Amino acid sequence: MIEAVLPQASLLKKIIEAIKELVDEANFDFSETGIRLQAMDKSHIALSFLHLRNDGFSEYRCDRSQTLGINLNSFSKILKCAANDDQVQVKATDKAETLAISFESASKDRVSEFNLKLMDIDIDSVDVPDMDYQATVSMSSQEFARIVRDLMSLGDAVTIDATKQGVRFSANGDDGSGSILLRHKKLIDDEGSAASTTVDITEPVNHSLALKYLANFAKAAPLADRVTINLIEDAPVMFEFKISDMGQIRFYLAPQIEDDNE
Amino acid sequence: MIEAVLPQASLLKKIIEAIKELVDEANFDFSETGIRLQAMDKSHIALSFLHLRNDGFSEYRCDRSQTLGINLNSFSKILKCAANDDQVQVKATDKAETLAISFESASKDRVSEFNLKLMDIDIDSVDVPDMDYQATVSMSSQEFARIVRDLMSLGDAVTIDATKQGVRFSANGDDGSGSILLRHKKLIDDEGSAASTTVDITEPVNHSLALKYLANFAKAAPLADRVTINLIEDAPVMFEFKISDMGQIRFYLAPQIEDDNE
DNA sequence: GAACCTCAAG
DNA sequence: CTTGAGGTTC
Known part of the structure; x- marks a missing residue:
């Protein structure tokens, strides 16, 4: 069971916007401590890396570590349906085949619910050692x-x-x-x-x-x-x-x- | 003899803009009380319906009821030549073959005159009864x-x-x-x-x-x-x-x- | 994907 | 009134 809430949908929109041109599909690794994503771009030249700590969310729950394969273009389409200051919630059951995404307007007058199809993505994971940069x-x-x-x-x-x-x-x-x-x-x-x-x-x-x-x-x-x-x-x-x-x-x-x- | 004046060309622009994607050609029925239009879209699934009362115009005159067949795309092209806050006048004589359209800038510095060819359009008129909606x-x-x-x-x-x-x-x-x-x-x-x-x-x-x-x-x-x-x-x-x-x-x-x- | 245009905010 | 963002069109 995964559940995460952000008070501002705009933040998530910007994050996905920044990655989706580089990566079509990516695995989101949910764990108790937060969310991680790591993905090579299509031509295997650029590596995108995202880390969102659990304490950055207004609510965060992840009973069991879980990897959700997401098509970023589909995700982006759904996020475009949110107003910038909507609250956004993402939710998935264990072994879910879809990610439930919901938006609520500040006035609570509007509630939108979406289901995003999840996918299995073969990972080409790369180890990125911490370096001492010059x-x-x-x-x-x-x-x-x-x-x-x-x-x-x-x-x-x-x-x-x-x-x-x-x-x-x-x-x-x-x-x-x-x-x-x-x-x-x-x-x-x-x-x-x-x-x-x-x-x-x-x-x-x-x-x-x-x-x-x-x-x-x-x-x-x-x-x-x-x-x-x-x-x-x-x-x-x-x-x-x-x-x-x-x-x-x-x-x-x-x-x-x-x-x-x- | 028909003559109608609107103080803001933008209003007419928006009206035609809203209909022209649905309907290529339509009959504008001018009468003493105002203007009516009713037209099916090309695929006969959507019906567009417009009513503009005479008292909404800054000047309105219609001696004899008259139907003007207008190609909305041509009409739109002409309306694009008006600034938003131009005053617009449309004028037609009885049995006219063209509609005279003129724009005048707020400062009166610029006057534009256009003639739009009228056409005979076979109407597939549909009665739309007033319904008690659920x-x-x-x-x-x-x-x-x-x-x-x-x-x-x-x-x-x-x-x-x-x-x-x-x-x-x-x-x-x-x-x-x-x-x-x-x-x-x-x-x-x-x-x-x-x-x-x-x-x-x-x-x-x-x-x-x-x-x-x-x-x-x-x-x-x-x-x-x-x-x-x-x-x-x-x-x-x-x-x-x-x-x-x-x-x-x-x-x-x-x-x-x-x-x-x- | 880029440019234009329109609309909303400061 | 000026500027910026967003949407639409090419």
Whole structure:
């Protein structure tokens, strides 16, 4: 028996919106401590990772760990039927073949109930070890989204250069080339202003990444004020958006092989 | 001689916009008391019905009753040439072959004149008797539009259940199933709040309807804050949008034959 | 999937 | 009145 309640359907809508372009179907692992999802994208280049802690829900119950295979597009269709400030409840019995999803308007005048068909999904589970990253960039998620959008009009790939001075995003294309430098700003208070950028670095590092994936990652910007970009030589880049009081959504992206012939 | 003036072209634009997807050509019956239109849709399942009273116009003159056959798509093209707050005038002589349409901007700086070719349309007139409906639902037209849009992503048909407790809209599809319940809210004042739903009922009744028609009906939502849905066993469902101080637009839709084999 | 348009909120 | 978000259309 699983039952979880969120006071704001908009949160769940944004989460699924951020993942569904990357992943068609995914397993949601429900346990006593919360919900986890891990899924490779269709081309097996990007890994999406979601963790929602039980204490982030207004109600949470999971008697027995259970994995629910869900088509994210179908899920998204149903979530679109919720108003942003509806309360949302998901419920499944043990060995259920459907997930019961219900929305209730703030005024209680409207109650919507949906049943989403569950599916068995073969998992290609990947172990993601915790790494000591060489560089960690923390920046406004909105600015990140903006930079990705801007550079996409120039080329297909972006090079992210992290140095002590800051982080540089550069792209090349037929029309020309461009680069955006965000200067590192040492934080005086514990928390930086929403817009400022910090770079924590042990060694300068740069990676070239396909912008189309970053555009998908940027869909998570509405979930968090800030994004952290974690880089280490010869390993996937990790993008993390913290969902306040609840968990985080992470994306891992393998760097592009630099092809000098192109 | 016919002459009618509306201070806001937007009203006429919305009216034609709401009907033109259902009906290609229609007869506009001009009489001393106002304008009436009645037309079956192409597949003869939905009936559109429009009544605009003479006193809703800022000027209205109709010396002799006259029927003007109009291609709604052509009419719509011309209306798109009007700004929303242009004044619009339509004018026709007896036995005219064209309808003269003119727009005047609020500032009087711009005057546009168009001539729309009239046509002879064979009418398949249908008598629509006034019925004593078993259930009348009154709800926000915007919420109606939203529910229709939401359920369309799930399936092709909607079942409307009216009971004393409220009205339920349900749909089934490949992704799963869904239903939305709007609770009846007894009105304390004469007028309900814009969002609340009322169900006046003598007997519970339900009907299954093709969502694609309801999506067309929902185009009339900008014309009225509220829609009333009138249901009676074994007869078409009637959707009415009141155009304030002027008349109403109605749609009648025959229920789907419930096919148990599907 | 992108651009346009419309509607709602600040 | 200006801006942003959402829906619709191409």
